[in-house]
Amino acid sequence: MYKNYKYYQISQIIIDKIATGQWKVGEKIPPEAELCQLLNVSRVTLRESLKTLAILGILDIVQGDGTYVNEISPASFIEPLLPLLRCNAARIEEVYTSRIIVESGCCSLAAENATEDDVACLGRLIEEMRQAAEDGQQERYSVADHQFHQKIIQISGNQLLEAVCNMFSELATYYTGKINEAPEAISSSLGDHVKIFEAVRNHRSEYARVMMSEHLRTSLLYLLKRQSDAEHPT
Numbered sequence: 001m002y003k004n005y006k007y008y009q010i011s012q013i014i015i016d017k018i019a020t021g022q023w024k025v026g027e028k029i030p031p032e033a034e035l036c037q038l039l040n041v042s043r044v045t046l047r048e049s050l051k052t053l054a055i056l057g058i059l060d061i062v063q064g065d066g067t068y069v070n071e072i073s074p075a076s077f078i079e080p081l082l083p084l085l086r087c088n089a090a091r092i093e094e095v096y097t098s099r100i101i102v103e104s105g106c107c108s109l110a111a112e113n114a115t116e117d118d119v120a121c122l123g124r125l126i127e128e129m130r131q132a133a134e135d136g137q138q139e140r141y142s143v144a145d146h147q148f149h150q151k152i153i154q155i156s157g158n159q160l161l162e163a164v165c166n167m168f169s170e171l172a173t174y175y176t177g178k179i180n181e182a183p184e185a186i187s188s189s190l191g192d193h194v195k196i197f198e199a200v201r202n203h204r205s206e207y208a209r210v211m212m213s214e215h216l217r218t219s220l221l222y223l224l225k226r227q228s229d230a231e232h233p234t
Contacts, residue, residue, distance in 0.1 A: 006041065006045045007045050007049045007052065008049075008052075010039055010041050010045060010046060010049040011052055013039060014049065014059075015053070015058065018058065018069055023069050025069050025070065025071045027069050028065075028066045028067065028068050028069075029066070029067050029069060031066065032046060050067060057070055093224065096216070096219075096223070097220075099216060100213055100216040100217060100220070102161060102165055103149065103153065103212055104209045104210075104212040104213040104216070105161060106152060106153045106158065106162070107196060107199075107200070107209055107211070107212035108206065109156035109157060109205070110152045110153075110156045110200050110208065111199055111203050111204055111207075112203060112205050113155055113157050114200050119200065119201045121151055122148065122151055122152070122197050122200060123197065123201075125144050126148070126193060126194060128140075129144045129145060129148065129189075130190060133186050133187070133190050141186055141189075145193070148197075152196070152212070153165045153166075185219075189215070189219070192214070192218065195211045195215075196211045196212055199211055
């Protein structure tokens with residue numbers, strides 16, 4: 001629906017000019033009067049387009065100076081979605097399901113792309129998790145758990161997927177700690193991470209995707225159970 005709006009169409013034209021190098025990063029774009037004539041658009045519509053692109057971080061509007069081009073990155077397009085992750089706990093299942101879809105895809109790519117150094121790094125994190133579990137150090141385990149997931153995302157090599165996954169980062173860190181408060185959850189989690197690690201090490205992309213998906217689904221079930229127990233104590 002919004003694609004029919006004039007400001008949206010103008011925004012796409014401006015993005016195209018940046019993406020094709022007509023307007024370069026750090027460069028000041030033409031003044032409003034010139035842009036209105038160039039794009040055959042009213043000043044009101046143009047300002048709405050520029051404001052939208054500034055919110056996305058694509059443009060930087062400097063009062064009294066002009067409008068400059070910022071570097072376009074995947075995070076620029078993801079940032080406006082962040083308020084969705086600050087919703088109440090009732091939507092955690094929806095958010096977690098989205099994370100499952102995206103992060104399992106990252107894990108599949110990681111299995112395809114992992115180098116010897118990547119595998120060595122993941123192996124060290126597995127050992128850190130194992131030791132923390134044996135010592136009963138829940139917080140230490142959760143830190144290594146989070147680092148393992150971040151490394152998988154990085155190894156995927158897909159910047160857009162990485163930007164999407166990073167949206168979940170703060171939320172995932174908080175809930176990972178909640179899930180890992182249960183000793184049985186840590187035991188299950190460690191087993192899952194070992195299987196994910198082995199899949200990535202052996203470049204079994206489909207198995208890696210399935211194992212990450214199953215791991216996150218199990219984590220979600222633990223989380224929902226803990227929430228239910230907290231809301232309805234026996």
